[in-house]
Amino acid sequence: MELQLSRVDYAVVGVTNKNCLRLLPASTPKDQSKVAIADSEGILQVFSVKKNDIQLHFKTLPGPPIISLKVAGAAGTPNDKIFTATGNEVKGYTKKGKLFLVFDSGMTENINSMYVLGNELFLCGRHIYNHYRDCKDVGSYLCGDTIVDVIAFYMTKSKRLTSLIACESRMIRVLEHARLIASLEIESSPTVLHIYHSDDDDVKTVLFGTVDGQIGILNIETLQGFQRWLISNEKNSSPIVCMDSYDMSGNGQKNLILGRQDGNVEIYYVNVQDEMDSTSLIFLENCNESIMGMQCGIVAAPGYDEILIVTYSGRILGLTTQVTDANFDGSTGNYIFSSDTSTRINNLKGEIENLKMKLNKEREKYQESTMNSFMELSAISLIPINSTFILDKNNASYTLILEVPTAIDNILIECNCKINLLDVEKNTAVISYSKISHSKALTYILATYRCQINTNRIELKIQTTEGHKGVLQAYISPVLQPKCSRLLQFDIKALSLHYRVTEYSDLNRPFSELKLKGSFSLAEMHNWISQCLPEVPEKPDFSNDTTLFFQSSILNTVLVCIYKKGDAEFKSDNLMTLNILKEVLSVEATKKKIKLEFNLNINDECINHVIKIIEPRLLRHKEFLRNRELLEALNELEIVEEENVKYLSDKYKSILDKKSELNEHFKTYPDYLERLYESVINLHINYSKLKGLNQSKQKVDLLKMYLDNYSYEGILNLFLNGSETKEE
Template sequence: MSSDLQTKLDILKTSSVSSNCLKLFPVGKKRTQRVCVGDNEGVTQAFAIKKGSVNTSFKTLAQGKPIKGVELHKSRVFYACGQTVRGVSKKGKEFYRLDSNISEDATGMAVRVPSLWLSGNYILYHYVDSVEKGFFMSPDRINTSAPHFDSNDPGNDKVFVGCQDRKIRIVRNTDCDGHISTEGGVTSLLVNEEQKTVYYGTESGHVVAMQMQGNDSSAKWKIDSEKSGVNEMMLYDINGDGKDEIIIARNDGSLEIYSFLSGNEPTRILKRSLDESITCVQAGKLISPEFDDILVSTFSGRLIAFTNHQYNSTSTPTSTFGFLDDKKKVVGLSKTERISNLQKELEGLEDKLAKVKVNYSKLSSEIVAVHCQYETKASFILDTKEAFYRLNVESDVHLEMVIIRSEIALDLLDSSGDNNVVVSNITVDEKKDGSSKFIASFRFTDNCKRIEILLRTYEGKYGAIEAYTIPKLNPKISKIHQFHVKPLSLHERMDDEKAKTFIQNRPLNKLTVSGSFTLSEVHSWIGLCVEGIPDKVSDDEVVYYFHSTFQETCLVIRLKRGEAVVESDNITAISVVEEVVTKAATDRKTKVNISFDINDSSFEYVLNLLYPKVEYQLSLSEKVKLIDALKEIQLQEEDVSFLSKEFKAILEEADQLLEDSKYQTKRLDFLNEILIRLFLDCIKFKRKNAQVYLPSFKQLLESRKYTLESIVKSFKQF
């Protein structure tokens, strides 16, 4: 069976839908499957697709809070809303209700009768027969969870908990039996109990399959980052080859299918894209028992089916309307019937609109409207390969403009690449607005609900970034999303085992902070410096490993009561941590003692790591000048093997060199900023006068004729 899924059908429109809120019932008597979906207005509904139209089985009243989990048990539906879990029959009659005693709204749910797991931001609660058996408190935010059921021993059931601190925790009977380190914050989990395999997706876009043996695990395969987070995954044999494919829904609107064509490594066989993020994905027999379809929900609440059914575009007014099966039979409503239904629906909408306009006109004569109902979401995620941040902004209605304002200096690298976006980078007058260091606006000339903006931060500087979204609605209003950039913003947390190999034989500088402070206090101070530090700490002593995604330097942090030890081969990282910790301790009026152990060889070591990037930018202008001449030679000479390796490389990389040359000045300035900060920190710890040495060093950088040897010489002069 083909897995091309050429036809895209809009099935239904609801309000926004969260992950894990779309499910398919088991195959029914007519060999098709009904759909159940819960939305952010608190409405849960079930429907089937019959003869080309949506036939609703039931629809609950709006609960006023978003549905945060839908689970099916046989033909019954369980859903979590706020602090309550409800169960309804296939006809929508409520037969179960659990008013939990959790102190926050539920963010996720898993059910296996008689067990139920309910998760909040940091706590996972376990219920059996509606009685709480205990809870597990996670040290960092819980993003998702997936139960693993032991058919031989129900008492051995466990839950895999995906957390923001790049770990999957294995929880049994509310105790953590072990953990799996991951490539990023875990956003999606999938368990195959028969094969004892756990699949996880991360916010950075990785998808990994782990083979489980008890609490031990080993990686079976890995799909490298696609630069967009994974919202949901599922296993389904969509092409009928007898093997399950893995279907992935991503935050950028991509729907991907990977098959195992050769061996155990996945190969992508299909990719479809939407103009908004996909929150849920399911596969099954929705429209006809002869075909397998994929159903997705989007952020704005659209339910879209991808199918192999073909729309009959040559239908006459008396012919039927719908989809062609493999025998070329047309299934569905007649064209006349469908037009009639659409006209009735349109008339009903016009009546509703007229009533709303009358009510609005009565109100607007006395009251000024200041609010419109629409949903937005935004994320600010570090791209560890490129060492910049991806700011994604999305709305469930079309956007008119997005404005970015920042308290710190930023480099605007790119937007989504859409030609329908007009970008204005506004020069800030610091005399009039001292709090703003960066302002940029993005105006949409066409209908658009989503934009991705690429920004690079400067380490050592910290503050808030604000994203204002203005929709194409009246009255004109805006929603704001705020993100806090930390001083070591380009550092990424590392797995402990990988980190120990990474830091071997590196010349490390050492910062020691001691005093009468608790572990929680110093832990919160370090959390102000770098992303990836959990909000809570439960051990008596903790160790964190980081690496710079741009400079490839390392950072090791060891914390315990009364002492913090920070080691790094980059003296700038040591300086930044010292500044932040000193300020935090001063604000709390806590006395601390600070000592340093500086390794002089670390300066040259870091310069050797950084200089290849500098050298590439310095040589870029000369290489670009040669491209036209080399292409002329290539046109005149059939064989260019006589060219040197350097000239051949320029020809092969010509397009990339021309693209990089557009940003050369900006990138070289960014690198020079890093070198100047490193030079100043070297002067600081050597206790020298910056006014004496800094002017000549800046002059050297501005000349753009420096070498690694000349820079190293500048660092060794004192």
């Protein structure tokens, strides 16, 4: 890496929410800044670092969780006023801790995100956007999607006040005076918005981070929407939680600093103006916890730039340009301590002993209270858990991330539908499976992860199968007394491997159509579709026909949903998708006692189309399998010395050269060939169902034979010409 930074740990606060860490500006550019931090216990505190010691300036009493923290100031004044959002209330503090504002927004939803610009205040709940000026309501906007972030700025040319809201349904909306002026579609769900200021303060670029780890650029001045990807997710698909722009390398050009959910802090060299100038990673550090807040400035020592970070559990740390191991003697490998350093170490040891004594007293007090004769219950508060369940489009599997403020003892995974648990390189937990009689039990899989000591974050990979709908349950048991567990539930949709797209460009695909008519309402059909597909907006479009586009992450086939009250049309180039959708809609309509009229138009060209999609992947993976078998044979012969390698043919030499590529491929796609086989077999089963044809085990065995010894003509003939008589 081109940049070297040293880690410094400062303090620990309570569990934090996103965007709850900010720096207060210093009086001079190279002076130290104060740190404002808020946590889920409702405590706001401001501190600074003087001679490596924490100096607390003020601290509020506990209260409801603080959701957002911003610093701002009136036009022409420093941004030294602190604003916190709790529930539907906003409070303002001076840098000395004086409460000067308590504002009840009157919102019917709790505040999820906030932005302050001078005397302009922007508050967003899940669906409501409100704009206030001098604490007076000047406009609101009701959004059908879930709002995840909001920013505001003055346009460079028109100087008009413009705000942007990022929505879960792959949309960023532009508003002026609380009126929607543009909806910008992007390819992935956004998580955070950021205004990148170049050296010329008049030039502003809006960046956004996504759930799959990408950074994109928006063209706001001309409202052309998505411009390009600045950072792709080729190496890390972990969601972007926060970002900042600051000159950390000291060359006069701002770098882009990212904080990810997997704990990575990354610094990039970027050029947002020139597309030809490539982005490069110049620093990487992992903090082992989700990054919840981050800002760059001068904190620990005057003149030394630093990235101040707060993690999910409330750990505050810094990555500083100051050399922290100046007392390290490289010749002897020992540290040379000054008298001040030795005094600080002794003071820290004394503080640790005092904390141990207090902890033992509290434990004794608790034990005495449980032994008395009064009918008292022993209970603990609800354990906060940071969890995400996201589809990884690259390998068509779900990533389940669970993070707890304390150490995790074990996690029990239970699911009532067909899933597979995959190995994760970062996961050091020991997994054990329980035997289940699938004929009698409603549970398909029951597995326990026993975590290593001091593990508070775990990442699981879960492989689902389309056509199987159910609920994944995770019982998280932390290392706490008394023993307790927290249950989290995640829905697995029938078409779980599909993801939402804004549109599809390939108009030459052959489509089969499924049309429905019935006495259902628009809201009912929208709810039924959400039971079958992920990433469906919470509310449909009541003004026009609602149109949604989906794409399969394993086959890249497309599904188009067009529906309104009493009428729905579904088009796909994959007949298996239409059959699964038909079955789910039939079940949901039966629950409501609504009669549906189905009209299915099967295009046999879809069979040829899907087989042609699978064919190159199937052949490529078979080649990888053959090469891996040859590689294992070469490894058994221990042909590693250069003297022996030169006698090998070019074919075997190339296999040895591709060793890392082969290992990485099978690590990413552990059972990809079986999934492709399963896709073809399920397509044949669903095609036979839709055609009303008999399905026999002999046909499936014959199809497997054609797949093992790949024969395109044999597979196609089995689909189109190998059908038996229709069922009576």
